[in-house]
Amino acid sequence: MKVKKKTIGLVIYFGLLLMPIYWMLNMSLRTNASILGSFVLFPTDATFTNYIKILTDSSWYSGYINSIIYVSINTIISLVTALPAAYAFSRYRFLGDKHMFFWLLTNRMAPAAVFALPFFQLYSSVGLMDTHIAVALAHCLFNVPLAVWILEGFMSGIPKEIDETAFIDGYSFPRFFITIFIPLIRAGVGVTAFFCFMFSWVELLIARTLTVTNAKPIAAIMTRTISATGLDYGLLAAAGMLTIVPGMLVIWFTRNHMAKGFALGRV
Amino acid sequence: MTLTLEWMEWTLPTAIFFSTIFLILVAMTIWQTVAPSIERRGFLPIPTTPGDRLFIGLLGSAYLFLAWLALTDFTLWIMLGIAVVWMIVVMRWG
Amino acid sequence: MEKWENNKAWFLVLPVFIIVAFSSILPIMTVVNYSIQDIWGPGQSIFVGTEWYEEMLADHRLHDALWRQFLFSGLVLLIEMPLGILLALAMPKRGWGVSASLVTMSLPLLIPWNTIGTIWIIFTRPDIGLFGAAVNQLVEFDHTARPLDAWITLMLMEVWHWTPLVTLLAYAGLRAIPEAYYQAAKIDGASTWSTFWYIQLPKMRGVLTIAFLLRFMDSFLIYAEPFVLTGGGPGNSTTFLSIYLVKIALLQFDLGPGGAFSLIYFVIVLLFSYMFYQALQRVGKGEKV
Numbered sequence: 001m002k003v004k005k006k007t008i009g010l011v012i013y014f015g016l017l018l019m020p021i022y023w024m025l026n027m028s029l030r031t032n033a034s035i036l037g038s039f040v041l042f043p044t045d046a047t048f049t050n051y052i053k054i055l056t057d058s059s060w061y062s063g064y065i066n067s068i069i070y071v072s073i074n075t076i077i078s079l080v081t082a083l084p085a086a087y088a089f090s091r092y093r094f095l096g097d098k099h100m101f102f103w104l105l106t107n108r109m110a111p112a113a114v115f116a117l118p119f120f121q122l123y124s125s126v127g128l129m130d131t132h133i134a135v136a137l138a139h140c141l142f143n144v145p146l147a148v149w150i151l152e153g154f155m156s157g158i159p160k161e162i163d164e165t166a167f168i169d170g171y172s173f174p175r176f177f178i179t180i181f182i183p184l185i186r187a188g189v190g191v192t193a194f195f196c197f198m199f200s201w202v203e204l205l206i207a208r209t210l211t212v213t214n215a216k217p218i219a220a221i222m223t224r225t226i227s228a229t230g231l232d233y234g235l236l237a238a239a240g241m242l243t244i245v246p247g248m249l250v251i252w253f254t255r256n257h258m259a260k261g262f263a264l265g266r267v
Numbered sequence: 268m269t270l271t272l273e274w275m276e277w278t279l280p281t282a283i284f285f286s287t288i289f290l291i292l293v294a295m296t297i298w299q300t301v302a303p304s305i306e307r308r309g310f311l312p313i314p315t316t317p318g319d320r321l322f323i324g325l326l327g328s329a330y331l332f333l334a335w336l337a338l339t340d341f342t343l344w345i346m347l348g349i350a351v352v353w354m355i356v357v358m359r360w361g
Numbered sequence: 362m363e364k365w366e367n368n369k370a371w372f373l374v375l376p377v378f379i380i381v382a383f384s385s386i387l388p389i390m391t392v393v394n395y396s397i398q399d400i401w402g403p404g405q406s407i408f409v410g411t412e413w414y415e416e417m418l419a420d421h422r423l424h425d426a427l428w429r430q431f432l433f434s435g436l437v438l439l440i441e442m443p444l445g446i447l448l449a450l451a452m453p454k455r456g457w458g459v460s461a462s463l464v465t466m467s468l469p470l471l472i473p474w475n476t477i478g479t480i481w482i483i484f485t486r487p488d489i490g491l492f493g494a495a496v497n498q499l500v501e502f503d504h505t506a507r508p509l510d511a512w513i514t515l516m517l518m519e520v521w522h523w524t525p526l527v528t529l530l531a532y533a534g535l536r537a538i539p540e541a542y543y544q545a546a547k548i549d550g551a552s553t554w555s556t557f558w559y560i561q562l563p564k565m566r567g568v569l570t571i572a573f574l575l576r577f578m579d580s581f582l583i584y585a586e587p588f589v590l591t592g593g594g595p596g597n598s599t600t601f602l603s604i605y606l607v608k609i610a611l612l613q614f615d616l617g618p619g620g621a622f623s624l625i626y627f628v629i630v631l632l633f634s635y636m637f638y639q640a641l642q643r644v645g646k647g648e649k650v
Contacts, residue, residue: 247471
């Protein structure tokens, strides 16, 4: 009987959790006139107009493309630089290692609002304003430390004897690292890529500050729409639904690894 | 694409400030290489290395400066003296 | 695991160091420079000493934002920690339910922050929102007009968004407890409550510390969700530190006061980061998470 009560509670919570998302889905399938005209729990006049508009109007869909470009660049930079560093932290003691690790961590914790203004000046001065690479580099501020942190956790789980054996067998460090070590922690690499992707994807303030038109992310386009008069709720809801899709896809593919990532408490 | 430093709006006091911190870090690194130190326990609630104590000292000084600015109208030079004493106390007995 | 002693490991860390230093040290230095000058154009500035600091430290809107921020983070922890633990205890331990619960639970964590705000605008508007309309049947409720309603909406959104993180961490902690502990408790005839209090809670201490600190830090930096949902209003009632800072630094483009504010904010965050790091070190040394 007790078990049942728990499960009922959990199911109710999941219901509450899904309700706001369902409501947005509901709105996204209706036209603005229909939304403002009548209040219904299920869309009776479901239409894909909003989605079609977003996917055909370049001022909308270019936002998704821009976001995906800088997020991908950022994920690659983060992974490539963080992999060797995480190996160093998990295997070696060296001068200032702990302080270095702490300093990296503070950047994960630092308020983006503090960095937005100097970033704007920095990237203006080097002529990188409104480019994808600027946003990708700026997001490294919190994603590289995050990547080091998560990867270090996974690498510490691999016994050092593996490294020693490989070196005795005459493997050079780069060859060992790429052909033996990285395949061993590929789950960790997957989880890390996932979190880098997500955190760059969800960030709004820096991305908005560093872009004007050419690299404007979808998040900034959505907030612009909110402040505009004559708000089109159906369109906004559809745009919102589409921003959830990448997360949903990735979560499904990494559901088993994710639990482990969370278990390490390194999010 | 050239990296100019004009946008950073450097001033002499801030240049001195950051140079001092940089020199302290270099000195600490050399000291650590010449005479490696180990963690110990002082009056601070956690075991610390000299590097930890430097950080705690600097962060503490920052708070002291802010408190001084918020609560008093006296010159900052007095505060600088207090901060130096505080740094020495933390480094020596922390 | 005993680590090798080798300072050449620095070469492996160097790329990370360079890229993060570029994005972190240069901006912080710049902010320090701004904070002691009055700047009205490139190269046009005068030295003003600590004037901006004194101005910001005496700014009652900053004080209000700071207390509001602490109140917000406090409430967040007060609600999310117990709720998260409770949910973790209710999650299934085996079978197909595990995957399903995990995926459902993580869903809000993976939604872009501004979309979270958008979802809740749509959900709580009195005219078109399910929640807004339902509540308005009972009492008048409008988060755009009344500060208390704005706070309730923000808290609901925050709890909805981030409780799953606490749950996932607590769940991971629970899963790490060996079955033998439960069997021993059963033999002793321990009640559910004493099993929780004497076995589960102490064993979860590590992950719960992490959850506590992560939730504190992230709620302390919150920007996008309240910005989208309330824009800091009505009035200034939901203007948190980040929102106020962005207003000064990026909208009014006041470099000096913005710099001073940034550093005050940064020093506060630095203290909490250090506490977080120390807690992590202890967790790492003591019982494995």
